[in-house]
Amino acid sequence: MHSKELLKGTLQMIILKLLADEGKMYGYEITQKVKELSDGQMVLTEGALYPTLHKLEAEGLLVTEKVAMGKRIRKYYRLTETGQSSVLKKVDEFTNFIYMMSRVLQIKPAL
Amino acid sequence: MHSKELLKGTLQMIILKLLADEGKMYGYEITQKVKELSDGQMVLTEGALYPTLHKLEAEGLLVTEKVAMGKRIRKYYRLTETGQSSVLKKVDEFTNFIYMMSRVLQIKPAL
DNA sequence: TCTTATACCTAAGACTCTAATGTATTAAAC
DNA sequence: GTTTAATACATTAGAGTCTTAGGTATAAGA
Numbered sequence: 001m002h003s004k005e006l007l008k009g010t011l012q013m014i015i016l017k018l019l020a021d022e023g024k025m026y027g028y029e030i031t032q033k034v035k036e037l038s039d040g041q042m043v044l045t046e047g048a049l050y051p052t053l054h055k056l057e058a059e060g061l062l063v064t065e066k067v068a069m070g071k072r073i074r075k076y077y078r079l080t081e082t083g084q085s086s087v088l089k090k091v092d093e094f095t096n097f098i099y100m101m102s103r104v105l106q107i108k109p110a111l
Numbered sequence: 112m113h114s115k116e117l118l119k120g121t122l123q124m125i126i127l128k129l130l131a132d133e134g135k136m137y138g139y140e141i142t143q144k145v146k147e148l149s150d151g152q153m154v155l156t157e158g159a160l161y162p163t164l165h166k167l168e169a170e171g172l173l174v175t176e177k178v179a180m181g182k183r184i185r186k187y188y189r190l191t192e193t194g195q196s197s198v199l200k201k202v203d204e205f206t207n208f209i210y211m212m213s214r215v216l217q218i219k220p221a222l
Numbered sequence: 223t224c225t226t227a228t229a230c231c232t233a234a235g236a237c238t239c240t241a242a243t244g245t246a247t248t249a250a251a252c
Numbered sequence: 253g254t255t256t257a258a259t260a261c262a263t264t265a266g267a268g269t270c271t272t273a274g275g276t277a278t279a280a281g282a
Contacts, residue, residue, distance in 0.1 A: 006208045008238060008269080009116030017216050028260050037215045048239050050262060072247050072260065091216060097117045098209055104148045105128050105202060119238080119269060139229050159270055161231060183229065183278050 007042070011052050013090040016061065016079065020087045024065070024078040027053060053077060061086055118153070122163050124201040127172065127190065131198045135176070135189040138164060164188060172197050 018033055019025060025033065031044045056062045061083035065076045079087070102108065129144055130136055136144070142155045167173045172194035176187045190198070213219065 004239085005120030005269080006205065008119040010212065011238080014215055021217060026260080027262095028258095032259095034215055037217070038211050039214075041211050042215060045240060046260090046262075047241070047264085052238085054262095069260095070247075074260070091218065094117065094212070094216070095218070100149050100152050101121065101205070103150075104125055104145055104153060105205070106132060106148070107202065107206070115270085116238085122269080137229080138231095139227095143228095156271065157229095157231075158233085158272070158274095163269090165231095180229090181278075185229070 016087040019079050024076045026074045127198040135187045137185045
């Protein structure tokens, strides 16, 4: 779990990619989905998640929609068009990053 | 927002892995080797490199040897035994990180 | 001789995350 | 029926890692 350092810079991409796949999600749902997909290896802390969501919204990559569930309020996030094209670019950069790293580390080629 | 963010947390591993492969290297040589292996895509800045080398030395993963080249002094770095086992662990964590990320992002498995 | 490459280094500030803390509702367990 | 866990939002201090910008000095090439 020392790989925590490696996660830096991946959170935005993860959020955007999940929203691209799922359509819309709320914050807590994202943490659960990530935990599930990573078999519990990756746990998003709220101190990282919420500021990032707010930042992506402020940058115009996400829009929100508040939905009342009884007395509790869920805030759903959805990609804007800018957000859509941003995902493609970011995932592309990530696969490129992996190729580059495998060359620099001289380990087997990836993806 | 290129892959620069993704590089966070990879510098220590890169240094250690190169030293594991090459035996001993000096700072400037490391920057050149990384540039070469990545086809110019990855450029280590000295502000990141030297503090990291000093930190790894302080932690006992590296030892130094000063060699005079005329009036100029080269500082060669070499892995300690602790450093050796650390490389294996870090590279292992990295491949694991890639597998995890490809599951979370739901893209093709890597490495 | 001027520029580029080699070779070391530090420091201020930016950015992203962790850990801690806070508020409040709902479901489940005892 | 009350405590505990899970759900659901959020902020903030501080740590760690990097970038940007600076500094010193030698060697090689135009």
